Amino acid sequence: EAGVAQSPRYKIIEKRQSVAFWCNPISGHATLYWYQQILGQGPKLLIQFQNNGVVDDSQLPKDRFSAERLKGVDSTLKIQPAKLEDSAVYLCASSSLRNYEQYFGPGTRLTVT
Amino acid sequence: KQEVTQIPAALSVPEGENLVLNCSFTDSAIYNLQWFRQDPGKGLTSLLLIQSSQREQTSGRLNASLDKSSGRSTLYIAASQPGDSATYLCACTLQTGANNLFFGTGTRLTVIP
Numbered sequence: 001e002a003g004v005a006q007s008p009r010y011k012i013i014e015k016r017q018s019v020a021f022w023c024n025p026i027s028g029h030a031t032l033y034w035y036q037q038i039l040g041q042g043p044k045l046l047i048q049f050q051n052n053g054v055v056d057d058s059q060l061p062k063d064r065f066s067a068e069r070l071k072g073v074d075s076t077l078k079i080q081p082a083k084l085e086d087s088a089v090y091l092c093a094s095s096s097l098r099n100y101e102q103y104f105g106p107g108t109r110l111t112v113t
Numbered sequence: 114k115q116e117v118t119q120i121p122a123a124l125s126v127p128e129g130e131n132l133v134l135n136c137s138f139t140d141s142a143i144y145n146l147q148w149f150r151q152d153p154g155k156g157l158t159s160l161l162l163i164q165s166s167q168r169e170q171t172s173g174r175l176n177a178s179l180d181k182s183s184g185r186s187t188l189y190i191a192a193s194q195p196g197d198s199a200t201y202l203c204a205c206t207l208q209t210g211a212n213n214l215f216f217g218t219g220t221r222l223t224v225i226p
Contacts, residue, residue: 004156033213042117042202042216043157056211091156093214100145100212104157 002026004105006092012111018080021108025073025094031055033102034067034077035091043091049075050097082112115140119203119217126193127225134188134220136203141181146205147214148177148188157202161188165208193224 005024013019025032031050035043046065048055051072060067064083069075079086089109093102116139126132136146145164149157161170161177163186169178176189186203200221204214 006156031212035214040218042204042218043214044216045213048211048213056213093157095212099162100206101147101159101162102212102214103159104149106156109154 004092004094004103006090006105006108008108009106010109010111012113013082015084015112016081018078019082019110020076020078021090021092021110023075023077023092023105025075025092026096026103028096029094029103030072030097031095031100032069032075033093033095034075035093037089037091037107039088046077046090079110082110084112086110087112115143115205115207115215117203117205117215117217119201119220121220122218123221123223125223125225128193128195130193130224131189131191132193132222134190134201134203134222136186136188136217138184138186138205138215140207141184142208143181144206144208144212146177146179146186146203148175148186149202149204151200151202151219160201190222193222195224195226198222198224 034046037043047057049069067077089107092105148160163179174191200219202219204216
């Protein structure tokens with residue numbers, strides 16, 4: 001069974017630029033999560049989807065971050081414009097409705113200069 | 114809001130020692146608790162998941178226990194090996210609301226050959 005796929009693995013951008021991350025969850029997993037992990041901290045949820053609907057986006061900075069999961073499978077997370085404090089690893093995870101155990105992708109390391 | 118704390122922040126042990134990592138959480142109404150391993154620059158690997166109705170889970174040299182009433186979980190690693198060196202994160206979901214994980218800041222383990 002293929003795991004959660006993410007791309008790109010690394011991205012370096014200047015502040016005020018825009019960036020997009022892509023995630024492909026485990027096949028059949030209805031729930032998809034985006035987490036932000038700042039260096040030295042635990043991951044923090046940004047947004048959670050169930051199929052193509054948003055379950056929780058209370059921690060998403062909506063003035064600059066957006067995310068979509070149009071067909072209930074792949075998802076993209078966008079930052080526009082980026083700030084220095086957005087430098088972090090962005091982790092995507094997915095889970096089934098059967099047991100809720102979350103499986104994580106390798107993450108995208110974003111550096112904003 | 115769930116607060117998860119992990120002690121110690123860092124731990125160094127000689128190879129072969131048994132060790133215990135601690136995790137505490139403020140809201141005892143959890144749905145489940147997961148222990149993850151994170152290698153430098155990598156995503157999270159799920160080690161053990163304990164449902165709220167369970168007291169412990171075992172996988173190989175790993176044993177995780179859960180005491181909901183006191184808001185504590187421990188991860189016991191037997192006969193540690195240099196390959197166990199990584200950051201260990203605990204995270205839990207709440208019974209109410211979305212199934213998002215609340216993470217601790219992790220314990221960085223170094224096993225010295």
